[in-house]
Amino acid sequence: MGGLTSSTPIPTEIKMHQQSRYMEIAFDDGNRFELPYEYLRVFSPSAEVRGHGPGQETLQVGKKHVDIIQVEPVGHYAVVLVFSDKHDSGIYSWDYLHDLGVNQERYWQTYLQRLEEAGASREPKTLV
Numbered sequence: 690m691g692g693l694t695s696s697t698p699i700p701t702e703i704k705m706h707q708q709s710r711y712m713e714i715a716f717d718d719g720n721r722f723e724l725p726y727e728y729l730r731v732f733s734p735s736a737e738v739r740g741h742g743p744g745q746e747t748l749q750v751g752k753k754h755v756d757i758i759q760v761e762p763v764g765h766y767a768v769v770l771v772f773s774d775k776h777d778s779g780i781y782s783w784d785y786l787h788d789l790g791v792n793q794e795r796y797w798q799t800y801l802q803r804l805e806e807a808g809a810s811r812e813p814k815t816l817v
Contacts, residue, residue: 698787703768705757712757714786722790727811730755730772731800732789733779748803751813 759771
C-alpha cells in the first residue's frame, strides 16, 4: 500500500447509508460512487480475501446482508471498514476505493460469474 501521490483522488465526502447498505463517496476529481457494503466486503483488500498473489484469492460467499458497523481512519490515506461478520483487516486506500468505484460494474460481473462457476450464493447459509 503506497501513500498519497499528487494524482491520488481524495474523498471530499463519505456517507454511510445503513438502511440501503451502501457507502456514498465523493472524490475531488468530481467522481461520486455508491458502493454497496456487500461489494466492499467481497473486494476487501485484506490478505485473507486477496491472497498473497494472483490466483490465491478466496471467493467470498454469503455476504449479501453484511453491514459496516464502523469506519476507522488510517492516517490521511485510507479507512478500515469493520463489517458485521467481524471482518476488519482490509485497509481501503483512497486510490483503491476510487478504483472500486470506476470499475464497479466490471468487477461485480466478474464476481457474480465466479460465484456461479463455484455453485455458490450471495445469500448466507441458513442454519437448520
